[in-house]
Amino acid sequence: MTKNEKLLISSSILSTLAGGMSAVFMNVFLYNYTGSLTVMALYTCIRIGMFPICFTIAGKTARKVGYGFTMSMGLFFIFLHLLFVLQFDYLIAANNNLVYFVALLYGIGEGFYWLSVNTLNQLVTNPETRADFLSISGILSNIANVAAPLLATFIINLSGSDIDGYLNIFKIVLIIYGGSSILGLMIKEKGNPFKFSVLKSLTFQKDKQWRYVLLSYFFYGFRDSLILSLTGILVYNATNGSGSFYGKLLAFFSLLTIVAYAVASKIIKRNNRIKYYTYGAIFISSTTIVLVLLPNLFGALYYGIVNAIATPFYMIPFSIISMNAINDYSKTENLAGRIIAKETYLSLSRCLGMLFIVLCEKIFPGNIFLYVSVLILSLSPIILVIFANFYHKKRDGAKSLANQ
Numbered sequence: 001m002t003k004n005e006k007l008l009i010s011s012s013i014l015s016t017l018a019g020g021m022s023a024v025f026m027n028v029f030l031y032n033y034t035g036s037l038t039v040m041a042l043y044t045c046i047r048i049g050m051f052p053i054c055f056t057i058a059g060k061t062a063r064k065v066g067y068g069f070t071m072s073m074g075l076f077f078i079f080l081h082l083l084f085v086l087q088f089d090y091l092i093a094a095n096n097n098l099v100y101f102v103a104l105l106y107g108i109g110e111g112f113y114w115l116s117v118n119t120l121n122q123l124v125t126n127p128e129t130r131a132d133f134l135s136i137s138g139i140l141s142n143i144a145n146v147a148a149p150l151l152a153t154f155i156i157n158l159s160g161s162d163i164d165g166y167l168n169i170f171k172i173v174l175i176i177y178g179g180s181s182i183l184g185l186m187i188k189e190k191g192n193p194f195k196f197s198v199l200k201s202l203t204f205q206k207d208k209q210w211r212y213v214l215l216s217y218f219f220y221g222f223r224d225s226l227i228l229s230l231t232g233i234l235v236y237n238a239t240n241g242s243g244s245f246y247g248k249l250l251a252f253f254s255l256l257t258i259v260a261y262a263v264a265s266k267i268i269k270r271n272n273r274i275k276y277y278t279y280g281a282i283f284i285s286s287t288t289i290v291l292v293l294l295p296n297l298f299g300a301l302y303y304g305i306v307n308a309i310a311t312p313f314y315m316i317p318f319s320i321i322s323m324n325a326i327n328d329y330s331k332t333e334n335l336a337g338r339i340i341a342k343e344t345y346l347s348l349s350r351c352l353g354m355l356f357i358v359l360c361e362k363i364f365p366g367n368i369f370l371y372v373s374v375l376i377l378s379l380s381p382i383i384l385v386i387f388a389n390f391y392h393k394k395r396d397g398a399k400s401l402a403n404q
Contacts, residue, residue, distance in 0.1 A: 004124040007068075007187045009137050012117060014180035015075065016141045018173045020148025020250075022082060026166075031236075033089075034096045038361045044228045045354040046103040047110065051347040052340070054111025056198050059119075059336035063195075067116040067123070068187030074113030075181045079174055081105035086170045119339050120187065122323060122330075134319055135265035138312060142261060145254035153248055196337030202344060210338070212391050213325050217346040219387060220318065222380035224346070225353025226288050231303065234291055238300035249304060256308035264312035273317045274385075274392055280314030281381035292374040314381065321388070353377050 031040055058070045081102055085092065092098045125133045155172070156165030204211050239245045268276050283306050291303040326338055356377065360369035 002124065004120070004187055005133060007183055008117070008120050008124055009133075009140060011071070011180045011183035011187070012137065013140050013144045014176055014183065015113070017144040017148050018176040018180065020145045020254075021152045021169050021176075022173045026082075026085070026170075030085075030092070030099050030102070033093050034099060036096075038358055039096060039099065041354045041357045041361075043099050043103045044225075045351050045358075046100055047107040048228065048347050048350045048354070050104065050107025051111045051114070052344040054108050055115040055340040055343055058112045058115040059196065059198075059340050062116065062119070062336070063334075066188055067120050068184045070112050071116035071120070071187070072181040072184040074109045074111065074116060075177050075184065077105055077109030077112065079109075079177050079181075081109060082170045082174055082177075086167060086174075089167065115336075115340065115343065116184075118343065119336060122326060122335055122339065124187075125323075126327075131265070131268075131316070131320055134316060135261060138261040138316070139258055139265075142254050142258040146251050146258065149246075149248065149250035149254070153246075153251070196334035196340075198337050198340045198344070201337040201341035208391075208395075209325050209328070212387075213322050213338075213342055214345050215387065216318070216322060216384060217342045218349045219380050219384040221346045221349030222353045222377050223285070223288065225350045225357070226374060226377055228350060228354070231288060231291060234295060235300045235303065238291075238295060238297055249300065253304035253308045256305060257311055260309045261312040261316075264316055268313070268316055273320070274389060276313045277317035277321075277388060278385045280310045280312070280317070281385040283310035284314050285378050285381045288374055288378040292370050318384075349380075 030043065034040065054074075058074070061073075062070045084105060085102060088098070092102070121133075151172075152165075152169050155168050159165035159168055201210075202214075204214070235249065236246050239249065264276070287303045287307040287310070290306075291299045293299065294302070322342070326335060326342070329335060329338060357369070357373045360373040363369070364372055
């Protein structure tokens, strides 16, 4: 691997470790103060809603200073949001509306960070090495995901209470994010220096391939809204609110994901990519449905185990297909516009998904809103692969006719 690839993976692993220790526990931590799934859905909606704005700012900034610098800027804002929670948790307890300010800081940080990482993933790799890069990155990231909850659980067990444990976790996470930022600053990659147009890339042009990429990310985001806002809390509730047991479950699920990534990287090939993509999507859809229908330990185990095994078979084809498609435009334009556009479609569907959850809560009594919203949003991976199968069959058929 190149130096930039090694630095990117190293920085990403540290960020994954820090994120794994803080992200899900942050939702649980704030949920303990607010006691409302709806507030947490709005919190996540604000956080994700900042992405499109910050993507564009980060893309424009990176043309001058490089994506390594903008990635570190994102980590700095993530650092600030954790520091705010750490220092002013008593204010959040007194005024739950402050969780929305936390969401604002977090959204700015993630916007800068993910635009930079996604663009660097595109720029520092090529079609020949991309599959190996994604597999290695996926395996190492999931090793970090195994270590994160185990380390977090160890910290909670040493603390006087779960809340004290969460605060101690956040202190350590601040240090890890600092190390990740330093590595990010060492990555020297500005990409194509030419100007780019986000607005042009957002439109449904006559380019069928680009329309396919944008709609794929749009369909992908609906189920993703459940992962960002609800599933972590539902799994936590299924453990009867035990932070220690919850952390051990997360570590077990991540360990399974590592094995699944290793297997998937060996058996997924170009000629069978769509087949495994379809299988992965079906099983991914089932996990959140079972979790909400069986909100107990069995449901949590089904969700975690099946999601861990199915994720690589769903994610690797999805990532390779979209990254290879975007790479086709690399010689003629600055890819930042297209990357921001597809991430904007992803953010839009995530926000729409979370707003749908809030709307269902207003319409349906009791926990019926959970059943309705989760069941509907969980179907999006199946819709996505139906769309993918239709597009690829039509495209491959057109190529066959052209070659005759």
